[in-house]
Each structure stands twice: as structure tokens, then as C-alpha cells.
Amino acid sequence: MSGTPAPRRGVPGRLLCHPLGLASALVLGLIVLAVLLAPVLAAQGPGASELRDSFRGPSGGHPFGFDSAGRDVLSRLLYGGRTTLGGAVLSVAVALLLGVPAGLAAGYYGRWFDGVASWVSDLIMALPAMVVLLASRAVLGSTAWVLMVVLGFLVAPAFFRLVRGIVVQVRGELYVDAARVSGLRDARIISRHVLIVVRGPIIIQTALVAGVAIGLQAGLEFLGFGGHDGAPTWGAMLNEAFQNIQRAPLLLLWPGLALGLTSGALVLLAAALPDVLEGRGGSTGRAVRRTAEAPVAPEPAARDERAALLSVRGLAVAYTLPDGSDREVVHGVDLDVRPGEVVGLVGESGSGKTQTAFSVLGLLPEGGRVSRGSVLIEGQEVVGLPERRHRALRGDVVAYVPQEPMSNLDPAFTIGAQLVEPIRCKLGLSRKEAAARALELLRMVEIADPERAFRSYPHQISGGMAQRVLIAGAMSCEPRLLIADEPTTALDVRVQAEILELLRRLQRERDLGVLLVTHNLGVVADLCDRVAVMREGRIVESGTAEQVLHAPADPYTRGLLDAVLDHVPARPAWRPRKANA
Numbered sequence: 062m063s064g065t066p067a068p069r070r071g072v073p074g075r076l077l078c079h080p081l082g083l084a085s086a087l088v089l090g091l092i093v094l095a096v097l098l099a100p101v102l103a104a105q106g107p108g109a110s111e112l113r114d115s116f117r118g119p120s121g122g123h124p125f126g127f128d129s130a131g132r133d134v135l136s137r138l139l140y141g142g143r144t145t146l147g148g149a150v151l152s153v154a155v156a157l158l159l160g161v162p163a164g165l166a167a168g169y170y171g172r173w174f175d176g177v178a179s180w181v182s183d184l185i186m187a188l189p190a191m192v193v194l195l196a197s198r199a200v201l202g203s204t205a206w207v208l209m210v211v212l213g214f215l216v217a218p219a220f221f222r223l224v225r226g227i228v229v230q231v232r233g234e235l236y237v238d239a240a241r242v243s244g245l246r247d248a249r250i251i252s253r254h255v256l257i258v259v260r261g262p263i264i265i266q267t268a269l270v271a272g273v274a275i276g277l278q279a280g281l282e283f284l285g286f287g288g289h290d291g292a293p294t295w296g297a298m299l300n301e302a303f304q305n306i307q308r309a310p311l312l313l314l315w316p317g318l319a320l321g322l323t324s325g326a327l328v329l330l331a332a333a334l335p336d337v338l339e340g341r342g343g344s345t346g347r348a349v350r351r352t353a354e355a356p357v358a359p360e361p362a363a364r365d366e367r368a369a370l371l372s373v374r375g376l377a378v379a380y381t382l383p384d385g386s387d388r389e390v391v392h393g394v395d396l397d398v399r400p401g402e403v404v405g406l407v408g409e410s411g412s413g414k415t416q417t418a419f420s421v422l423g424l425l426p427e428g429g430r431v432s433r434g435s436v437l438i439e440g441q442e443v444v445g446l447p448e449r450r451h452r453a454l455r456g457d458v459v460a461y462v463p464q465e466p467m468s469n470l471d472p473a474f475t476i477g478a479q480l481v482e483p484i485r486c487k488l489g490l491s492r493k494e495a496a497a498r499a500l501e502l503l504r505m506v507e508i509a510d511p512e513r514a515f516r517s518y519p520h521q522i523s524g525g526m527a528q529r530v531l532i533a534g535a536m537s538c539e540p541r542l543l544i545a546d547e548p549t550t551a552l553d554v555r556v557q558a559e560i561l562e563l564l565r566r567l568q569r570e571r572d573l574g575v576l577l578v579t580h581n582l583g584v585v586a587d588l589c590d591r592v593a594v595m596r597e598g599r600i601v602e603s604g605t606a607e608q609v610l611h612a613p614a615d616p617y618t619r620g621l622l623d624a625v626l627d628h629v630p631a632r633p634a635w636r637p638r639k640a641n642a
């Protein structure tokens with residue numbers, strides 16, 4: 062293995078490199094610090110009032126002036142922040158305590174607990190939060206902290222759903238099975254393998270829920286239902302200021318600003334956290350995960366021979382293992398796809414086909430990176446390309462059709478919603494235009510009733526239809542290169558043939574270049590112009606489909622072809638042992 066991986070920054074380091082994350086964290090940090098230091102920073106106590114100071118404007122020691130009762134506005138803002146932010150922290154804590162363990166247990170164990178917990182969660186989510194809060198105020202009394210606990214209870218399903226959804230996916234991962242097989246207890250598996258996956262989304266959700274909690278709490282207080290027994294809060298200050306809006310409109314500004322800044326900073330922080338937690342974005346080190354080394358420039362002579370659409374030279378992919386060492390899984394792959402050409406990448410399981418395809422897409426899993434080599438897409442080097450620019454290529458120039466259609470569709474959204482969103486995002490169309498385009502795409506992939514499919518959820522359609530939907534999604538931005546990773550493996554034979562026919566038609570009509578990852582030599586013979594055979598991370602043979610399938614040069618390719626069962630005679634019918642004797 063050549064080269065050492067660049068050191069990976071920690072989360073604080075990555076936050077410092079992310080302008081949006083840094084700005085929002087700074088604003089939040091300053092607000093929290095000011096609120097915590099209220100006794101030091103405030104000119105007087107929050108309740109200290111002098112009637113002769115009523116509505117007095119800003120002055121030296123009182124930069125925000127005085128309210129209707131002659132109380133210092135800045136002091137009340139600082140002390141009020143303690144109650145407002147404290148209430149949000151309490152709500153979030155209750156929501157985390159209820160939602161996360163329940164989501165972990167429901168997702169991991171499933172069965173009756175999942176059914177009951179999901180039902181309760183749906184029920185709570187269906188309740189109108191403001192009405193429940195008003196009703197609980199009437200029943201439980203007007204203590205604000207009690208209301209915040211109720212609010213935590215109401216937002217707990219947000220955590221439950223998030224955690225459960227992720228855990229259900231993780232539960233089926235091979236590494237979780239392996240941990241089970243190796244005898245690890247459930248608690249250990251959850252803490253070691255599952256929590257690590259959900260912690261990022263939980264942190265992001267926490268920032269969002271805190272913003273919602275602050276907004277709801279302020280809304281209640283603004284309506285006069287807060288119940289902090291005279292203690293200042295930003296919502297109550299808004300309420301008081303609103304009553305005097307004619308006399309001193311400026312009084313509305315300060316609590317409004319405090320609420321707006323805090324909620325805005327929380328939302329922006331939540332938007333930045335995915336990049337920060339996954340090590341994307343930022344001004345430096347953004348491609349650390351994917352490319353630890355500067356790409357090796359291709360030889361000038363080789364560059365001339367490189368294909369116009371996709372050209373891979375000397376590609377190596379390495380993973381950093383938990384003990385810090387590196388394991389190279391793809392060792393110097395060369396591959397070309399020209400416009401209008403279908404290239405099959407074949408090889409047995411584990412030979413490195415998917416890793417090669419993911420390197421082109423810039424989607425290597427966590428821990429994996431292109432350790433050397435070059436990948437040109439339409440002449441543009443993508444090894445070392447910042448994630449933002451690589452993302453721009455995905456969909457527009459290169460699209461991907463995955464292996465398991467069902468698990469690649471989000472069960473929570475209709476097919477239409479899942480097609481429309483990326484179309485809007487990538488093509489900048491309005492919702493209506495994007496919906497029309499999605500229907501056109503569904504028609505293009507020969508779905509019999511496109512309107513119905515558009516309205517359906519993934520569980521309401523068949524596997525073959527789901528694969529057509531994914532092909533429709535892949536074609537939405539008219540890509541020039543399609544990477545299809547075992548697109549028919551999960552389907553029955555008849556549907557396989559239909560999907561292959563569809564791919565063939567689209568490829569021909571649009572002059573698409575296709576990289577078809579497969580272990581099925583029948584599919585290769587059916588569809589591919591050229592074939593590259595992979596074994597243990599290396600291309601052992603490549604050539605036209607005719608050459609490779611009919612006159613294989615490498616013993617490994619011959620072995621693969623010999624393993625095809627076409628000419629093997631069927632076993633004789635089973636007969637009872639007695640009859641055999």
C-alpha cells in the first residue's frame with residue numbers, strides 16, 4: 062500500500078472550516094454565554110422597576126432603554142433568555158430521553174414493540190401541538206416547566222421516527238449480523254454499531270427541535286399562556302411590547318431579534334452539521350475522505366488514448382481499518398467508456414467492481430478513499446474534486462442505478478415526491494413543471510399507469526416497477542454516462558429481461574455510455590460492447606464482448622465462463638431411496 066492517509070480533522074476542526082457552521086455556532090455561543098453571564102452583564106435585576114423610567118429611551122448604562130413598567134430591557138432580555146433557552150433544553154432533553162431509546166428498541170427488536178411504539182408515535186404526531194399545550198395548561202396548571210415537559214413529549218416522535226428508520230436499515234447490515242454471530246450482546250451491538258450511525262442525525266435533529274421548542278414556547282407566551290409567574294421570557298416580553306406597540310414600537314425589536322437570531326442560528330447550524338459531521342464542505346480538507354493523496358497525473362501518452370466520456374487510470378481504493386492501518390481493495394484499475402458504448406465490469410463477489418464504480422461516483426463509504434490514480438469524466442479529473450463539484454456532476458453527467466431498487470426508495474415518500482425533489486433541485490423547475498417531467502419520465506420507462514405510480518408509496522409497487530422508477534430518476538437530468546450496479550440481480554428472470562430491454566432502448570435512443578457492473582455473463586453477452594474482467598481488485602482481461610466471451614485469454618475468465626450452468630445437464634428426478642435400491 063502506498064502513501065499514508067492525510068490526518069482527519071475532528072468535528073470542532075471541521076466546524077471551524079465551515080463558514081455557515083462557524084457563523085451559526087458563534088452566534089449561538091455568544092447568546093448562550095451572554096445569558097449565562099446575566100448576573101454579571103445585567104445592569105439590574107430583571108424585576109427592578111422604577112415607574113418614572115417607563116418607556117425611557119436608550120442611555121449609557123441601559124442601551125435598550127426601559128419597558129412600560131420602567132424595567133431595564135437588556136437585563137430582562139438576558140435573564141429572560143435563561144428561562145427561554147432553559148425551557149428549550151428541558152423540552153429537548155425530554156424528547157431525547159423518550160424518543161431515542163424507544164426508536165433504538167423499536168428499530169432493533171421490531172416485533173410488537175415496534176408496532177405499538179410506532180402507533181403511539183403516529184398518534185402523538187397527529188395531535189395539534191398548540192392545542193395540546195393549551196389543554197395541558199388548563200389541566201396541569203400554568204407552570205411553565207411543566208408545559209416544556211409536555212412539549213418535549215410532543216416532539217419526542219421526531220426523534221423516535223428518525224432513530225427507528227436508521228436502525229431498521231443498520232439492523233440488516235452484514236456487519237451487524239457478523240457482530241451477532243460473533244456472540245456480542247445486543248446492548249454492545251447497539252452501543253458499538255448502531256449508536257454511531259444515529260448520533261449524527263440525532264445531533265442535527267436536536268438543533269432543529271430546539272428551534273421549534275423555542276418558537277412554540279414563545280408563541281404560547283406571546284398569546285399570554287406562558288405562566289412564568291412574572292419571570293421574564295422573550296415570548297412574554299414580545300407580548301408586553303405588542304401591547305405598547307403604538308407608544309414604543311422599538312420594544313418589540315429586542316425580544317424579536319433575540320428569538321429570530323437564536324432560532325435562525327439553530328436552523329443554520331442544523332443545515333451545516335451534516336457537512337461538518339461527515340467531513341464534507343469547508344475550505345480545506347473537504348476531499349480528505351475520498352482522496353488522501355493528490356491524484357497522480359496520467360502519463361501524457363496515456364492521456365491521448367483516454368476515452369472522452371469515462372477514463373480510469375491506475376485507480377486504487379484503500380480503506381483505513383480500525384487499527385489505523387490501510388487495506389487496499391482495488392489495485393490500479395484502467396477502464397474506458399466511450400459515448401454510446403456499454404462496458405461490462407464483471408467479476409466474482411468481492412472483486413472490487415462496486416468500489417471502482419463508487420470511486421467514479423465519488424461515493425465511497427466512510428473510511429474508503431481513492432489512494433491513487435485518475436478518473437476523468439468528460440475530460441474532468443474527479444479524483445480530489447471538492448464534494449460540491451462532484452455532486453454537480455452526479456445526475457447531470459453521470460447517473461447511477463443501484464442494485465436493490467426497494468431499499469433505494471424512501472418508504473416515507475410517494476414515488477412522485479421522490480422524483481420531483483431532485484428534478485426541482487437539479488433543473489430548477491417549479492413544482493408543477495417537475496411533476497410533469499416526473500410523469501414523462503415514468504412514461505418513458507414504460508410504467509403502465511404513470512399517474513398511479515406517481516401517487517404510490519414504494520411498498521405499493523413491485524420490485525420491477527421500483528427499478529424502472531430508479532432508472533427514471535437516473536435519467537431525469539439526461540446524463541451522458543450511466544453506471545448500473547447489478548441492476549437486475551434482485552429481480553425475477555422475466556422482469557430482468559424487461560429491465561435489460563429498457564436499458565438497451567434508452568442507451569440506444571440517447572447514445573448513453575453505460576458502465577454495467579455485474580457478475581452475470583448472460584447480461585454481458587446480451588448488452589455489452591466491451592467487457593473488463595476483475596479479480597481481487599485488478600482487471601485481468603478486457604476486450605470486446607465477442608473476444609472475452611468466445612476466446613478468453615485469462616484462465617480466470619475461462620473459469621468464470623465454465624461456471625455458467627447453461628450446458629450442465631439437469632439432475633435426474635428425485636426418487637425415494639427404496640426405489641433407487
Ligand SMILES: Nc1ncnc2c1ncn2[C@@H]1O[C@H](COP(=O)(O)OP(=O)(O)OP(=O)(O)O)[C@@H](O)[C@H]1O
Nearest residue numbers: 380390408409410411412413414415416417426580
Ligand atoms: N466499507 C468497507 N470497508 C472495508 N472493506 C470494504 C468495504 N466495502 C468493501 N470492502 C472490500 O472491498 C472489496 C471489494 O468490494 P466490492 O463491493 O467492490 O466487491 P464487488 O465486486 O462489487 O462484489 P459484489 O458483487 O458482492 O458487490 C471486498 O474485499 C470488500 O471486502
